[in-house]
Amino acid sequence: MISTINRHARVCPECGNPKVSHNKEKGEIICIDCGLVLEEKMVDFDKEWREFDSNDTSQRRSGAPMTYTQEDRGLGTQVGVKSDLSKFDRRTKQKFYRFRKWQSRVASGLEHNLREALAEIKRISSNLNLPKVVEEEAARIYTLAAQRGLVRGRSLEEVAAGAIYISCKINEIPKTLNEISDVSGIIKNEIIKNSKFVARELNLKVLPINPVNYINKFASYLELSPKTQTKAVQIIHKAQKEGMTSGKSPRGIAASSLYAACLICGEKKTQSKIAEITGVTEVTIRNSFKEMADKLKLRKEVEKGSKIFKQTKETKKKAVTA
């Protein structure tokens, strides 16, 4: 989890330097070149020195896990609410009320902003039924943006919606701008504008997914042989070399390459079956396959595969009738 959510923050957005220094005492990650603080208020994940159980010699940490979905990352202390104070006498209660008042007063502008924005991110995520990891990533992106002063002069709701959009893309969650716009109440253009701005300033690379990553999963659902899988990967590599994959849906590329590989290896699966598993339509598979077959000269291989498929089908038939 930690490695996932921190993976985008290791290159300095200011000078592009990948060399960063981790100052554990201050809980900061700093660029060695320009000194820019990339991340602050980090948590030390080293061993806990205390022991709470004499029988247990292993050293443990305690408390709830750290989360970016709270402005203090779930690590802060909150002075109790009224119900917690019921057991105290009047004087003690008044003391705690004063503490609470001061706690809210001393909270910085950034903390107030984060509290509002993270609540908004939580609300949008919940309405869109987004996985926890997407909410966490969006919260992390917003927190970094706020720490770098990118929210200043912008509406926090707009930046929050932008963070959600980036997070969905990073985590491969197919949510459309319209859906995010409907739930957040922010117009599409503003979401695009803010997500681009934040991604650029934080040096977040929202790269398209490599279609090869899908092959194993889809092939397993389709119960394809390792030979067909390898062929599909080869086809994708060829297509990538020919520059056929840019701008296209990686799922579509994976689907059509699997379809082609099935035909070539004589392991026929229908377009509708592959479409069902891969989550793209038959039309997308057809169009993409047609382009691949033409540009990568797969026609001959496909014909050969079809012959093998027919032969094996006939021998199976004969075996059954015999």
Add this chain to the structure above:
DNA sequence: ACACGTAGAGAACTGGT
């Protein structure tokens, strides 16, 4: 049932003004 083709519409992005 499956493969293939087409039309029209929508979503997302890009570039020009």
Add this chain to the structure above:
DNA sequence: ACCAGCACTCTACGTGT
């Protein structure tokens, strides 16, 4: 900031095998 244009994908058909 706005808009037009573009490439891509989708739905919804019809047709052929």
